[in-house]
Amino acid sequence: MTTALTQGLERIPDQIGYLVISEEGVLASAGELENDEHTAGVIMQMVRTACRFRLHGTAEPPFKRMSVMFEDYVYAVTISGQKVFVVKRQNNQREPVIV
């Protein structure tokens, strides 16, 4: 079961770590997120808050993926089948910054 979950995550380009989290806790972790329960907790809180947003009149959350962007890396988060999937990816985009 865990292999099915994590196989797809392993193959994500530029991934440097991932977490699979359920209501009960962390189901799987690897790379820079291995055993990182703290990050798991923070991301769970963030995604629960984000799921409460609604656009006018719609019943579902208005997004498929939540990205937490830092300068060099990104946490990409989604939910499927009562599990939260988090993948840490390198942010390789090198566009000039307009100040």
Place this chain on the structure above:
Amino acid sequence: MGCCFSTGSNQDDSKKPLIPDPNLDRKPTNCSDRNADSLSSSRTNEQDLHAAIVQRTALNIIDVSAVISQGLEQHEYMDRARQYSTKVGVLNRTWSQKKPVPLPSLSSQPHQVLAADLVSNADVQQVSKIAAYAYSAISQIKVDAKEELVVQFAIP
């Protein structure tokens, strides 16, 4: 209570209008008698109304500082304690039965969604700019006070 008015009436106070119809016959009260000797009858009516309002308010006020505590007997105390903990128990059960909102499903293809292109820097900068504008706009919201908030009632 500050007023020497004493009512022996058994009227149902909850149905009485707050300001009684001044056209009804009313016995002048002891309080207002003293004040009304040299006043016109309309002034007496006003005093009546005022006294009635004050008295109703006084009846409804529970002055906790004035209550002399009558000690509860042991069995009374135990009865009440049991009543309260039953009530609290019922409430606790209701609260703990509420399940937390289940996680919605955002996608049936989580790996695809996570592997898709990252948000571009241009998009991030645009959103940051929009957020900065919004913050600036909100911080400029202020109250423009035009009139006094508290005014004196002028009773002619």
